[in-house]
Amino acid sequence: MKPQIINNSEGRSLQKRTIACEVCPLRSLPVFRSFTPEELKFVTEFKIGEISLTTGQTLLQDGQSSPYLFTLLSGWMFRYKSMADGRRQILNFALPGDFVGMQSAAFKEMQHAVEALTDVRLCVFPREKLWSLYSTQPGLGFDLTWLVSREERMLDDHLLSVGRRTALERMAYFVMLLHRRAKELALLVNGALELPITQQHVADTLGLSIVHTNKTLRKLYDRDIISWKQRTLAVLNEKELANIARYERVAPQLRPLI
Amino acid sequence: MKPQIINNSEGRSLQKRTIACEVCPLRSLPVFRSFTPEELKFVTEFKIGEISLTTGQTLLQDGQSSPYLFTLLSGWMFRYKSMADGRRQILNFALPGDFVGMQSAAFKEMQHAVEALTDVRLCVFPREKLWSLYSTQPGLGFDLTWLVSREERMLDDHLLSVGRRTALERMAYFVMLLHRRAKELALLVNGALELPITQQHVADTLGLSIVHTNKTLRKLYDRDIISWKQRTLAVLNEKELANIARYERVAPQLRPLI
DNA sequence: CGCCGTATTGACAATCCTCAAGTAAGGTGG
DNA sequence: CCACCTTACTTGAGGATTGTCAATACGGCG
Numbered sequence: 001m002k003p004q005i006i007n008n009s010e011g012r013s014l015q016k017r018t019i020a021c022e023v024c025p026l027r028s029l030p031v032f033r034s035f036t037p038e039e040l041k042f043v044t045e046f047k048i049g050e051i052s053l054t055t056g057q058t059l060l061q062d063g064q065s066s067p068y069l070f071t072l073l074s075g076w077m078f079r080y081k082s083m084a085d086g087r088r089q090i091l092n093f094a095l096p097g098d099f100v101g102m103q104s105a106a107f108k109e110m111q112h113a114v115e116a117l118t119d120v121r122l123c124v125f126p127r128e129k130l131w132s133l134y135s136t137q138p139g140l141g142f143d144l145t146w147l148v149s150r151e152e153r154m155l156d157d158h159l160l161s162v163g164r165r166t167a168l169e170r171m172a173y174f175v176m177l178l179h180r181r182a183k184e185l186a187l188l189v190n191g192a193l194e195l196p197i198t199q200q201h202v203a204d205t206l207g208l209s210i211v212h213t214n215k216t217l218r219k220l221y222d223r224d225i226i227s228w229k230q231r232t233l234a235v236l237n238e239k240e241l242a243n244i245a246r247y248e249r250v251a252p253q254l255r256p257l258i
Numbered sequence: 259m260k261p262q263i264i265n266n267s268e269g270r271s272l273q274k275r276t277i278a279c280e281v282c283p284l285r286s287l288p289v290f291r292s293f294t295p296e297e298l299k300f301v302t303e304f305k306i307g308e309i310s311l312t313t314g315q316t317l318l319q320d321g322q323s324s325p326y327l328f329t330l331l332s333g334w335m336f337r338y339k340s341m342a343d344g345r346r347q348i349l350n351f352a353l354p355g356d357f358v359g360m361q362s363a364a365f366k367e368m369q370h371a372v373e374a375l376t377d378v379r380l381c382v383f384p385r386e387k388l389w390s391l392y393s394t395q396p397g398l399g400f401d402l403t404w405l406v407s408r409e410e411r412m413l414d415d416h417l418l419s420v421g422r423r424t425a426l427e428r429m430a431y432f433v434m435l436l437h438r439r440a441k442e443l444a445l446l447v448n449g450a451l452e453l454p455i456t457q458q459h460v461a462d463t464l465g466l467s468i469v470h471t472n473k474t475l476r477k478l479y480d481r482d483i484i485s486w487k488q489r490t491l492a493v494l495n496e497k498e499l500a501n502i503a504r505y506e507r508v509a510p511q512l513r514p515l516i
Numbered sequence: 517c518g519c520c521g522t523a524t525t526g527a528c529a530a531t532c533c534t535c536a537a538g539t540a541a542g543g544t545g546g
Numbered sequence: 547c548c549a550c551c552t553t554a555c556t557t558g559a560g561g562a563t564t565g566t567c568a569a570t571a572c573g574g575c576g
Contacts, residue, residue, distance in 0.1 A: 020402040081418045083504055089418040106407040107511060112414055138392035141399040149364040156370055157415040160339045160347040162421045163465030167564070198448045198522065207421030209565050214524060214565095230573095246341055253365060425532070452533050456554065474555060488541090522571070530565070538557070546549085 012193075014049045014124060020072075024258055026073065026097050029062035031184045039175060042137050043258055049124045053116040055196075060114040061098065066104040067127045071076045072096050075120030076196050080111045080204065090155055090205040090224045093117075093197075095181055097257050099147045103135040106131060117196040125258075136191060150255065163245070167216045172245035175226055179235050184252070192234040272307045272382060277331075279305060282516055284331065284355050289442045291512040300395050301516055305383045311374040313454075317358065318372040324362040325385045329516060330354055330405050333378030334454050338462065339370045348463040350412055351375075351455075355515050357405045362386060375454045383516075401514035408513065420465045423504070425474045428513045430503035433484055442510070447466055450492040478502075 019025070021044045026032065035043070050073070052060060059077065060066055066096045077094040091112060094100055105127045134141040155175075161170045178192045182193045201214040220226045225244070235241055242249075277283070279302045284290065289328070303445070311317060317335065318324055335352040349370060352358055359472045362368045363385045392399040415435075440451045461471040478484045483495045483502070493499055500507075 003266065012262075081414060083418070083422065085504075087422040091414050091417055092407040102403070103407050103411060106404045107411070111411055111508065112263070115543085116513040130400070134396035138389070138399060141392045141396060141403070142388070144404055145360070145399070145403040148403055148410060149361055152406060152410045152413060153361060153365070153369055155359060155417060156339060156349050159349055159413060159417050159420060160341070161464075163347040164341065188396060200522085204421075210522095211524085211566075212484060212564055217327045246343075250369065251366060458554085468555090469534075469557085470532055473532095476556085517576105519574100519576085521573095524570080526567105526569090528565100528567085531563085533559105533560105533562070535560085537557085539554100541554080542552085544549100544551080546547100 009147050014051055017047065017123075018050060018124075018194055020234070024073075024080055028186075029097070029185060030258040031255060032097065033078070035257075039137060039140060041172060042133070045132060046125050046129055047123050048126055050121060050220070051124050052119065052121050054119050055116055057111055059116065059118050059122070060104055060110050060112075061112045061137040062111065063109055063212065065107075065109055066101060067131070068101065069105055069125040070122040071125075072161060076117040077114055077120055077124040078197075078201065079112055079114050082084065088204045089207065090201060091153065092158070095187075095203075096185055097255075098220055099144070101256055102144065102148050102151075115192075117201075139213060140256070143258060146256065147258070148187070158205075166207070167212060168219060169245055170208070171202075171213075171216045171220060172225075172241050173247060174202065175208060175220070175233065175235065176238075176241050176245050176247050179238075191216055192232050195228070195231055195233045263515075270514050272309055273309055275305065275381075276308060278302065282331075282515070284443075287355070287443060289510070289513060290355065290515040292516075297395060297398060298499060300391070300398065303514075304387055304391060306381050308382055309376065309380050309382050310469065311380075312377050313374055315374050315379070316371055316374055317374065318362055318368050318370075320369065320371045321367055323365075324359060326359065327363055327383040327385060327388070328358040328380040329383075330356050330358055331379040331381060334375040335372055335378055336375055336455075337370055341475055347465065350409065350416070351436070351439075351463075353445075354490050355513075357402070360402065360406050360409075366424055372448045376460075398514070398516060400507045401516060404424060404514065405516070416463075425464070425466055425470060426477060427503055428466070429460070429471070429474045430483075430499050431505060432460065432464060433478070433491065433493065434499050434503050434505050437491070437496075450490050453486070453489055 021027070022040055027035075038200045051070075059070065062081070072094050074096055078090050079094065080088055080090045082088040092116070100122070102115060103112070106229065111148060133144070178195070178244050180191060182188055187193060199213050199217070200210050201212040206213065208216070217228065221228070223240070225235075225241050227234045227236060270481065279285075280298055285293075309328075313436070315327065320339070329496065330352050334352055334446060336348050337350045338346055338348045340346040341505045358372060358380070361370070391402070419431050423431060436453070442448055445451060457471050457475070458468050461468040464471065464475070475486065479486070481498070483493075483499050487493060
């Protein structure tokens with residue numbers, strides 16, 4: 001079925017749902033907690049459509065506000081801030097199931113931008129229905145707080161990396177984390193991951209120059225710890241990688257999928 | 259009135275309230291939004307007491323969980339992560355009115371610690387009443403999400419600093435921000451701020467060594483942009499400080515005080 | 517085949533770190 | 547009140563890490 005266009009503000013098209021929330025393929029992944037029928041019903045009504053972006057398109061722009069919230073259905077995105085002279089810091093990557101845009105709902109203006117790394121598809125929720133979410137589904141209200149807390153925790157980890165780890169440690173930690181997150185979402189193919197990012201993205205994530213990023217990656221290649229060719233990443237020696245990263249495993253916790 | 263001790267788990271004492279929420283001196287500051295009578299009533303009942311810590315005491319420890327949430331009433335605290343070999347990254351500073359401990363409510367284990375920089379006093383809320391907050395006061399539920407989003411935004415800024423600003427820019431940004439936050443809370447005396455932190459704290463915040471922190475501060479002294487003696491910080495040339503920091507002013511927004 | 521974005525590498529420079537040796541300031545006990 | 551102790555701050559020297567510049571290679575695509 002070709003999705004029907006019901007709106008095309010901002011040059012992109014808001015489309016009718018293609019998949020019912022109840023049978024959302026993400027929902028069956030073991031990382032997501034199960035929802036009650038009422039919760040599912042609410043989410044289904046909360047959702048007003050879907051939107052697709054192609055690689056490189058911007059979902060949310062720095063300095064602007066947005067009347068929508070999103071859940072990433074498929075593809076990769078990243079959240080970043082940039083400075084007037086062009087320096088850029090990538091804050092986080094969004095993978096399927098991640099909730100995007102809470103900051104635009106909480107504040108008048110976004111203080112960062114969100115861009116698609118691949119072609120992506122997102123669920124769209126209207127900000128004005130947030131009130132009914134909090135008032136009729138307190139559990140989902142808590143879930144939103146929880147999801148933002150999870151983001152905060154990822155930022156804490158990231159900040160520790162950039163502030164206190166060496167380039168090699170940072171790189172190892174970063175690769176480790178992406179690999180773990182992709183694994184949770186069943187995105188690995190034969191243990192390898194198709195990574196839609198360039199070394200420039202890695203540099204901007206880790207606070208390094210692109211040249212040093214390249215040389216640091218090389219150290220991990222040369223020691224046969226990872227391989228990363230043709231946009232495909234494989235972890236060859238997870239133990240050593242965790243060792244270098246000084247990675248501390250955290251007990252995973254089920255998370256909501258809104 | 260001497261506060262009566264009603265509990266002393268964890269070696270610290272939970273005390274009866276000394277101030278009613280309705281007349282909390284923080285609440286009259288113009289940065290906090292006004293609460294409805296029902297909201298105030300709820301918060302008053304949500305609060306089960308107060309707690310005092312002295313300089314250097316730990317409120318929440320890495321790896322542990324806590325049945326309480328807190329609002330900082332007076333004094334300064336800081337949130338940090340540390341690595342096994344002693345490296346430490348300060349994630350944020352908490353000032354009066356800041357909500358502390360949401361991560362411990364959302365997750366089984368804290369992934370950071372929170373320590374007092376001065377003698378502090380905090381309101382104590384029980385985690386198990388969070389459910390009644392979300393179910394009977396949806397507006398306050400949203401406020402909690404909002405407060406976590408605000409924390410996230412501060413981390414975004416911090417990460418941009420540590421990842422992409424030079425040492426001098428970072429320092430200027432840091433001083434600028436603390437000065438602004440203190441000003442909002444009417445903590446300035448003749449435009450100057452009593453800062454209860456050492457250069458080691460600054461170093462661990464900005465991801466620098468203590469020596470380089472010292473030399474970077476010196477550049478700001480030598481150019482008569484700031485002065486910082488006897489634990490007292492004054493901004494002498496705010497324009498130039500903002501300039502160096504590449505500070506971008508953000509429209510301030512009223513925030514809830516729970 | 518040639519173009520363009522990305523990755524790679526070497527040479528050199530700047531930033532930032534470590535080490536070491538102080539000085540200053542505040543608290544404590546005689 | 548002063549001697550002593552501890553913590554914090556300061557400064558210089560030298561070294562390690564990371565950045566910049568520039569040249570080249572690679573790979574997909576029109």
